[in-house]
Amino acid sequence: MYTDDSPDLEQLLAENRALRAELEEAKAANLAKETFLSNMSHDIRTPMNAIVGMTALAKRYIDEKSRVMDALEKIDTASGHLLNLINDVLDMSRISSGRMKLARESFSLSDLLHDVMIIIRPLMESRGHTFRLVPEQIQAERFFGDPLRIRQILVNILSNAAKYTPPGGHILFTVSERMEGDVCHLGLACRDDGVGMTEDFLRRIFEPFERVNSSTISRIEGTGLGMSIVRKLVDAMNGTIRIQSAPEQGTDVRIDLPLPLEPVQEETESLRGLRLLIVEENQELQQTYHRYLEEASVEHTLVSTMPDALSAVTEAEFLQRPFAILLLGSLSEGVSHVLELAGYLHESRPALTLVMAGDLDWSHLEYRANRAGVYHFIPLPVFRKTLINGLSAALLDGQEKSTSSGFPNLAGRRLLLVEDNPINREIALDVLQSTQAAVDTAENGQEGVDLFLASPTGTYDLILMDIQMPVLDGYGAVALIRSAPREDAATVPIYAMTANTFAEDIARAHEAGMNGHIAKPIDIDTLMELLRRELS
Numbered sequence: 001m002y003t004d005d006s007p008d009l010e011q012l013l014a015e016n017r018a019l020r021a022e023l024e025e026a027k028a029a030n031l032a033k034e035t036f037l038s039n040m041s042h043d044i045r046t047p048m049n050a051i052v053g054m055t056a057l058a059k060r061y062i063d064e065k066s067r068v069m070d071a072l073e074k075i076d077t078a079s080g081h082l083l084n085l086i087n088d089v090l091d092m093s094r095i096s097s098g099r100m101k102l103a104r105e106s107f108s109l110s111d112l113l114h115d116v117m118i119i120i121r122p123l124m125e126s127r128g129h130t131f132r133l134v135p136e137q138i139q140a141e142r143f144f145g146d147p148l149r150i151r152q153i154l155v156n157i158l159s160n161a162a163k164y165t166p167p168g169g170h171i172l173f174t175v176s177e178r179m180e181g182d183v184c185h186l187g188l189a190c191r192d193d194g195v196g197m198t199e200d201f202l203r204r205i206f207e208p209f210e211r212v213n214s215s216t217i218s219r220i221e222g223t224g225l226g227m228s229i230v231r232k233l234v235d236a237m238n239g240t241i242r243i244q245s246a247p248e249q250g251t252d253v254r255i256d257l258p259l260p261l262e263p264v265q266e267e268t269e270s271l272r273g274l275r276l277l278i279v280e281e282n283q284e285l286q287q288t289y290h291r292y293l294e295e296a297s298v299e300h301t302l303v304s305t306m307p308d309a310l311s312a313v314t315e316a317e318f319l320q321r322p323f324a325i326l327l328l329g330s331l332s333e334g335v336s337h338v339l340e341l342a343g344y345l346h347e348s349r350p351a352l353t354l355v356m357a358g359d360l361d362w363s364h365l366e367y368r369a370n371r372a373g374v375y376h377f378i379p380l381p382v383f384r385k386t387l388i389n390g391l392s393a394a395l396l397d398g399q400e401k402s403t404s405s406g407f408p409n410l411a412g413r414r415l416l417l418v419e420d421n422p423i424n425r426e427i428a429l430d431v432l433q434s435t436q437a438a439v440d441t442a443e444n445g446q447e448g449v450d451l452f453l454a455s456p457t458g459t460y461d462l463i464l465m466d467i468q469m470p471v472l473d474g475y476g477a478v479a480l481i482r483s484a485p486r487e488d489a490a491t492v493p494i495y496a497m498t499a500n501t502f503a504e505d506i507a508r509a510h511e512a513g514m515n516g517h518i519a520k521p522i523d524i525d526t527l528m529e530l531l532r533r534e535l536s
Contacts, residue, residue, distance in 0.1 A: 358380055437535075479512065
């Protein structure tokens with residue numbers, strides 16, 4: 001018989017308490033999963049309903065261009081939202097299973113922030129937010145790391161700030177740096193005046209499937225996985241994340257990421273003795289340009305309007321001290337008027353190198369800009385070396401202007417498309433044929449290899465290879481092509497075109513002998529840029 005002070009009884013009681021705790025944890029986990037499945041059921045069906053419904057409407061009103069275009073735009077929005085939901089779930093699964101690998105590649109901080117702003121600004125504008133990006137004394141401009149994952153972290157943080165800040169709110173995003181030897185601690189901070197969070201929710205914010213509920217904002221769509229993914233990515237980068245918040249007092253998120261530096265040499269020599277004209281209406285940007293160019297000893301003139309720019313160009317020519325470069329910034333008249341000015345100066349003064357600087361998506365402007373004589377773009381936010389080196393590159397490339405358009409002219413080129421899915425093959429074939437290139441297709445890896453080996457040497461200028469295919473997959477096909485005893489086997493560009501989009505998939509494609517990787521769903525601008533770079 002056990003007594004109250006029996007050691008065996010104490011042990012049994014302790015084991016019982018531990019079992020009860022495990023049971024409660026299991027119940028909580030099951031409840032979270034049930035909540036997640038309920039949310040996912042709603043959140044997946046919502047965009048799917050839009051896609052199915054808008055497709056039906058587009059078919060019904062096929063002869064009414066405006067209605068079809070409206071339906072297509074809504075399908076595009078809904079499919080983008082659905083893709084984000086799927087990516088979140090796949091990312092969480094990948095991270096939780098320990099299969100996620102971070103890339104280590106060179107990237108530009110300016111390009112990274114520019115890409116984030118392009119993604120996030122439409123959401124901010126749609127909700128009427130006052131949004132500011134403030135870089136604080138940036139010295140290091142290039143790093144080694146995983147820019148895709150850092151962008152994912154920032155988009156999650158900033159989109160949360162937008163979604164949980166009522167219309168008309170304020171969001172401040174600051175970027176800072178702290179040096180420790182050859183490692184830069186990149187500081188990323190987002191402050192909003194939104195609905196905020198309770199202390200209880202703050203303790204659970206990094207748990208999967210958690211979402212803030214507030215009576216002051218409409219229902220927020222999403223998986224509730226974003227912050228959990230952010231935390232795991234930050235931890236994987238040996239960084240830290242801190243969040244301060246209170247109900248109706250907004251939220252302050254601070255992230256510190258230690259990143260190895262990539263040394264960058266400032267190329268000022270080609271700018272020595274030349275004069276630069278800058279057309280920029282924003283006073284803060286004017287001060288930034290002036291500071292950077294003064295520090296680099298580059299002679300420059302700043303004006304705020306198109307008439308002032310034309311007067312400055314004319315006066316400089318009269319004094320026989322013409323400008324070598326014109327940097328076109330933002331004007332209240334809009335980008336169309338900026339390009340009108342560029343087109344006029346390109347026609348009348350072809351020796352003048354024209355450069356655009358802005359926070360717009362260059363891929364959407366490139367065709368129009370090229371027609372106006374602008375072949376070079378500097379993204380905002382801009383830092384000193386990015387600006388100086390961008391101007392130097394534009395000047396040196398002045399006689400090698402791109403012939404880029406939305407679709408490059410690849411007449412006379414032959415491509416091989418290896419894709420087993422008939423719908424994906426039809427889409428890719430239609431896009432590729434828009435470049436005037438000849439395109440051969442294969443339905444699996446073995447067919448692709450057979451077509452390549454049966455063709456004369458040099459027949460194919462580029463191969464687009466799916467990965468998961470019957471008979472022979474993309475990796476096996478590339479191995480056979482690369483090992484073939486013919487001159488072009490080792491040199492023909494081969495790009496993976498696949499839905500396998502994780503960092504380790506990209507690395508495996510390179511290890512298999514491919515030149516690069518294009519993710520599905522295919523981004524047409526990305527594909528065209530690849531073709532332009534390889535073949536134009």
